[in-house]
Amino acid sequence: MKMKFVLLIICLFFVRVLPAQKPVTIECRIGEGIGKIMQLSGVNNGQQKILASASYAQNGYYGFRFIPEYEGFYVLGDGKNHEYPLYLKAGDAVSLFMDKDTIYLTGKNNTAENKVLYDWVNLSKRVCEKSIFFTRSRSTYEDFFPEFEVLLSKIKPFCKNIETKNSRFNELMKHFISYELDRFALNFIYTPRSKHPSKEQRIAYYNSIVDNNKFQDEVILEMPDGIKLLKLYMMFYCLENKKNASDLQESLAVIPNKKLQGTLVVEQAKGFGRSYFEYMEFMEKAKKYVDADQLKILEDKASELYEAKKGERAIDFTCPDANGKMHSLSDYKGKVVVVDVWATWCGPCRAELPHLKKLEKAMEGKDVVFIGVSVDEKKNYEKWKKFLVEEQLPGVQLFADGWSKITKDYKITGIPRFMVFAKDGSIVESHAPRPSDPSLQDMIESELRK
Known part of the structure; x- marks a missing residue:
């Protein structure tokens, strides 16, 4: 059977310094309803970053072969409404089938880590579709909340059975599940629906989402949608507590980790399209939340915004x-x-x-x-x-x-x-x-x- 592969060298540095590392191989067969171009994404500071794209052959097969820059989560998808999380380390092989309704592992070489992820995807599939891929599933709180509570009842036994030989994965996977539950719950109430619940109609889970013990460390940045969750979390906190979401001091108060605060400030700066001098007012407030590397990113953004036109106020140096x-x-x-x-x-x-x-x-x-x-x-x-x-x-x-x-x-x-x-x-x-x-x-x- 012919397979179309894309050879992806993620980073020449790793190829040169770690020559003994074995490549990862991903094989996938595509069914009905999936886009023509498939993307493999890594995780960079809590966000998906496309590493390679491939169009599949006429027989519906495509693949990727590459040396991973890190061990951890990756995402396979068509960049639209279909994506699948993977956990990859050097030498891993993954085989799977994907169509508009189904994703399942195939072959005998799939790792224990990806079998756990596969079980999670199937366990959370209906809740995930109704929350994240809501255009495929027209849902309101009347059907979502009962399904979400059924999923919650299965979480404890599911996590108890995460016992692969990879202790690092076992811990990350438990974090991943916890974060995904919050993301499902929050994304649901902040996306278009024909009916929206009042606070009184929400299930009890929403009362426990904001917790001072959350985000004490930076593990959220290893998650494919970590930044999306942090933004949802801050928005929820501000709305529930009548805080000003645009005020850095008020909105970041709910994120205790300094690195995460700085990361969120940098994210906010990316979308700042107003004038240089308005941006500098923002930067003055932002400086206390960022480290040296993050400050450099903010300064580079400032330089991009500035236009040295006749009559414009000069940038000081x-x-x-x-x-x-x-x-x-x-x-x-x-x-x-x-x-x-x-x-x-x-x-x-x-x-x-x-x-x-x-x-x-x-x-x-x-x-x-x-x-x-x-x-x-x-x-x-x-x-x-x-x-x-x-x-x-x-x-x-x-x-x-x-x-x-x-x-x-x-x-x-x-x-x-x-x-x-x-x-x-x-x-x-x-x-x-x-x-x-x-x-x-x-x-x-x-x-x-x-």
């Missing part, structure tokens, strides 16, 4: 001089500021230096400041300091340590880059002429007259 003293663009408000972004290794930058010195000499005694910002890397710091002395560079000379924040904020991809700022701190020109062009001096003098 702060860098040290050769003596370690910090200087900010905002320190020179009240003067016209000319910024030169350059590097010692840049030939065109060095070619502009005689013209720049001549221009600075012509502007002596006037309300104008020249700031040189070097994007030399840290390893060339001493070379930069020596260059300043040798070339006797005037003005304020700062060291940005590589292609750092100023280059991201002002979308600088090539140097030299000259920028002119007005006395009030707004942008005159973020792509100003070079000093070798007389129009730069004209631009400065025009600003000085204002």
Whole structure:
């Protein structure tokens, strides 16, 4: 029987460093009602991330073969209304059949972990469809709540029988089930229905969803839909307790783990499409919830939003001089500021230096400041300091340590880059002429007259 396979190398690093690892093999036969393209997704920070896609052959078969980057949960599906969770580690083989109504394991090589997952999928199938894939199953609380309570009655014995030889999986699977129950319950009441229950009509389970003992650790980020659950959980908490869901302090109060708080802040920032300065107000409140890596993600988003247009308020930057003293663009408000972004290794930058010195000499005694910002890397710091002395560079000379924040904020991809700022701190020109062009001096003098 011919099988169509996609060879997926998830990460060359793992292939190189872990050559002894065995690949995972997934074989699947597709029945009626499944999309033409199948996707294999991994879990990245509590969200599904597509690793590979495959179209299946005429005989309805497709497959994936890859070296897993991690041991844990993965998801197989058509990206629409059909998906199936898998637990994979190096050397595993999975065989299954999937159509619009049925999913079941086939063959003899399926692992103990995936047999447990298969039993869970079948146990929770009707509740999952009514809650998560609700467009396939028109349901209201009148039929959902009784079925959900039947499922709840089977959870304790089901979890007691999770006894594979993989202790890590056994624990993760119990977390997975607990989280899925919350997700089923919450997603149901927040998705379109022909009838919605009042608080009095809800089953008792909803009274126990918010619990101070939940989300003390980061295991939720190993779940395929962990972030979806965290968002539902916060929304439920805020609505039930009349909290402002858009207020970080109020909404994050129910999530005790700091890493999870930061992850949720980063998620909120992704959808922030308003102006840079509105976003910066959000960032100021968000900073206390994020770690250094998460802060960098927030800053990158800020840089994406900023448009360095004429008349726009300038983004501030702060860098040290050769003596370690910090200087900010905002320190020179009240003067016209000319910024030169350059590097010692840049030939065109060095070619502009005689013209720049001549221009600075012509502007002596006037309300104008020249700031040189070097994007030399840290390893060339001493070379930069020596260059300043040798070339006797005037003005304020700062060291940005590589292609750092100023280059991201002002979308600088090539140097030299000259920028002119007005006395009030707004942008005159973020792509100003070079000093070798007389129009730069004209631009400065025009600003000085204002």
